[in-house]
Amino acid sequence: METDCTSNDSGAAGAITPLPSGTRLLHIGPHKTGTTALQGALFAAKDTLPEHGVAFPATSRHPMEAVLAACARPAMIGDPRPADRHWNRLLEQVHATGRSTSVISSEFFADAESEATIARIVEQLGGGRAHVLVTLRPLTRVMPSQWQQYVQNGLRTGYEDWLDHMLRRAPYEKPTPSFWRRHRHDRLVERWARVLGPDRVTVVVVDDSDRDGLLRTFESLLGLPENLLRPAPDTANRSLTLAETEMLRNLNKEFRGNGLPDELYSQLVRNGAVMHMKNSCKPSPGDVRICTPAWAVEAAAGIGAEMAGRITAMGVRVLGDPELLSAVPKPAAAETPAAPRIAPEVAAQALYGVLAAAAAAPVRHTAAAKARTVHQTTSKELVRVLGHRCLKRLGRR
Structure with a gap:
């Protein structure tokens, strides 16, 4: 689960000096550093922010398609290719904020590979008005969360094997080449600081012991009243348990092994089974969590x-304690780990998610079905629709 941070600063008496009015604050993540929690809080306060001279110009919590297009990066597996129109629309929304301070937040900005791409993004967003903010958490926290996120996008590699590739097998690029582009944090900060200059880059070190610290830090940077930004719970963003991740990873093997189309994965697996399982099932204290082995923690x-x-040697502004980035979490009490087992109700909800996604898919010449979302269909109607489709296919045969 993505949570939050504390902040120290070089301002008087430890106070954080706000950014100049009219700044275009570009929060680039990276992934798993509190981005979703922050985006949810900003979007929830969207209508109140202008009273304090701040705008959140995106029309959704996270303008992912726009940022993927700007960075020339592919979409999630099976999703439509990001189009330039998404980025152009976001730019129009940003420019419409005028002289207000505006916030654009997406962890996918961290996927920008070249300084030329970064320079273009910065210039389009306001040139000299742009200021980049990077939120960082320790790799020991990021790695298990990022692995299960990769599995949600089709990865078939087990956790320890994935760690072995990322930490022991040069050039450390397979099977997920984006990991170190995002999470070699010093190089990420350096890429953006080269373009903007270190005085226009701020790094916030996340402290997981202070759940609302990141929101308080953003309020200070933006000159907002304290507690204006509030947590906005998002069950769809919760991390998977080890059993849930392993179930999905094995499904990924079957999916790839049988050559099914990527579009089907997006519709039925990621946005069907996984999304419904996350929304319907809350992990219990007894669920086995993803555990990083000691050798990987030390590395x-x-x-x-x-x-x-x-x-810290780059001259960028650093809020929080950089030593947290190398902190080693206390080992759990020594005991024989339980085998990860998927609860029957969790498996049932995942299966129902697939059925709901299949039933909600657009049907030719059926306007009502096109307007229907995955989880707005009753069980009775699902059975009727699916039965009708099966009969039609049998009739064709």
């Missing part, structure tokens, strides 16, 4: 210390 902490040292 990640060492990389974190190296990154923290390089970032």
